[in-house]
Amino acid sequence: MSISHTPTPHAGGHVPGGTPAQSHGSKRSFVTGSVLSIIMTVIPFWLVMSGALHNPQATALTIFAFALAQIGVHVVCFLNVDSRAEGGWTLLAFLFTAIIVGITIIGSIWVMYHLDNNMMPMTPQAMRQM
């Protein structure tokens, strides 16, 4: 009978008020996310501040990869977005946003890079000689 409200197993139904624990998940994923995100923050800063790779381009690519991975860790471990949460709608909204964000940022930079002739781009070295 639909009147009787049974606690749902996926909501972690131990909450006295009956509110589902949707926006934050298990202790284990929270601890994993914390440890991973600390590591993924320390390594990029260390790479840039120590210049360990001796190659700015390789360093840039590495820290960009770390940033993307860390965003993934935050979304999965802290915000608990997966295909089950809210019937998959949070995941769908997140993927849609990620695509639009990608188009906006990559598209703008791509277009403006090719229009850059009129915008006086300068290296810091050229700038210092001004």
Next chain:
Amino acid sequence: MSDHVLNKGAPRVYHLPEDEHGHGESPTMLGFWIYLMSDALIFASLFSVYGVLSRNYAGGPAPQQIFDLPLVALNTAFLLVSSITFGAGMQAMDAGKVGSLKLWLIITGLLGAAFIGVELHEFSSLIADGATPQRSGFLSSFFTLVATHGLHVTFGLIWLVTMLVQIGTRGLTTETRRRLMCLSMFWHFLDIIWIGVFTTVYLFGVLR
């Protein structure tokens, strides 16, 4: 439905067949998530403005000369740890421990305030050195992007203090739980935006 026939005076309750019962979910969480995604689009446009303008120094200072990476690392640590302490607070809320929830929230708020304090210190020393927003396209886009994030954190702090007062006066009700879960999503979201900021603005800037 024999009980409806027996209690004629009782108000009838109708349920649509596709209604999910025993679910206990409010649409607030999904709605707030969609708000956060729209906020991400605002930041996407600010990131693209920064990406386009970040090399237009107009003879002014370049990132290597004005960014202080140890200070940014400290700031990043404040925000990252505040995200973790907020998570610990939510674990305490699940366990029904109001005292430890309040303690974690206070620690989170102090870390957030430290983040804002360091950021304001950075801005004021930049402005004192003549690196003002009106100096170049690079500095305009830098201040717009970073200060918009800082404003979000400031509003998050106001919300956090409000929630501390509400937990104090009302306790852990369904409403305060729901509001705390929204604030938790907001706070983690700001940390995600900061990952983009410290990578693209500060680390890429110093590498340039």
